[in-house]
Amino acid sequence: MSVTINGTNGLTFNDASTQNTAATGFGFKNRIINGAMVIDQRNAGAAVTINSTANTYVVDRWNGVGQASDGVFTLQQSSTAPAGFTKSLLATVTTADSSIGATQYYLIRQIIEGYNVADLGFGAAGASTFTLSFWVRSSVTGTFGGAATDNSALYCYPFSYTISAANTWEQKSITITGPTSGSTFDKTNGGGLNLYFSLGMGSTYLGTAGAWASATYFSATGSTNLISTLNATFYITGVQLEKGSTATSFDYRPYGTELMLCQRYYQKIGLVDFASVGTGFGISTTQAFFYVKYATTMRASPTSSFNSMWLINQTNNYAITSAGTSYLSADSAMLRLNVASGTSAGGPCHLAPNTTAGFIDFSAEL
C-alpha cells in the first residue's frame, strides 16, 4: 500500500482516492436530518400544496411556507436526483406571484434542533464556522437566496448562490461564520438553527448576503423569485450542514438510522390493515384506553391524531370516531379513543388500521 502526502494535493491513497481537506469529524457530521430527502412518512411522494403561512411538512423535517391567497407552489418528494442520490425535494409553482408584497415570503425550511448544533456554540464568542452544501436544479437560472437564522429569525445570515444552467444539477457550498450574537440559538430541544431556501421574497426580508445582521432576513438582496414564473421547478437534495469551512462528501447514513432520526419529530404508525399498533381495555361501551409505545423517544410530548382506525375486540371491529382525554409523554401514550358502541368495561382490545390508509401519528416537530 502506498499513500502519498503532498502539501498541495493532500493525501492520495493507493486506489487513487484523495483527501485534500482536513477531516471535520465523524459521526453525525451532517446536522441536517433527511438531507437526501429519502424519508417521506407523511405523504409517500404525493404533492402537497403550500398556500398558507403555516409550516406545512412535506418530506420529513422539511416544511414549506407560503401565502394564504397569492402565489402557490407544491412540494413533493421526487425521484429526479443527481448521481449518488435517489430522491430530491421538488417545488413547482402552480400559481405565480409576479408582484411579491414587501412582507410576503415563499420558503423551504428545516429547523435544526438545539441539541444537534449545541457544540457549535452559536450566539457567543468562539462560535464555530460551518458550511452548507447542497445539490440544486431549476428551470429558472440566476442568483438564488436563502438564510441561516436563530430560532426567532431576529439574527440572520442571508446567503446567495447562482444557478447557471437550466434543468441541470449543480452542487453549491456556502461557508458561514459562526454567529457570535443572537439570543435564540437554542441548545436543547428547541430550535438551534433555522435554514431557509427562498422561492420568493418580499423586500422587507431581503438583506445583504454574507454577513450576520440583527434583522429578520430570509434571503439575499437581488435574489431570483422562482414563484414569479408559472410552472417553474426547483429541485434540491444532498443538503449538508457541517462544522468547518470546507464542504466534504455527503454523510450517507443507513436508511434505518435516518428514519429513526426523523421519528424523533414525527411518527406515522399503521398503514397495514388489522396490524395492531397498540393494546388496550374498554372503560365503557363507547370508550377504551390504548397504550402505544413510540418507535423512539420524541423531541417533546407529541400531538396525536388518527385516520381510519378501529377498535378490535373479541366480538367485532368498531370504527374509532374521536379522541378523548389522553396522556402523552415523549416516550409513550395512553390514548382514550371513542367508538359508537361495541366495547365493554374491562374488555381487552386492540387498536389497528381499518384500511391501508389507516394510521395514528405523533408529531413533535419544531
Added chain:
Amino acid sequence: MYKDMINPKGDPCCVLRVLDGAIIPFDPANTDYQAYLKWLEEGNQPLPAEEA
C-alpha cells in the same frame, strides 16, 4: 377552536383541536401547544372541559 380535557383528578392535561381531532399535550416544547397558548392570549376561550 379547542376543547379542554381534564384527567380523573380534575386537572387539565391536554386539549382537543376541534378542526382535526388531534390531541395536544400540555408540553411547553410542543409547538401545537405553543399555538394554543397564543390563541388563548388573543382572548379566545376553549370549549368546556371534557371529563376523563
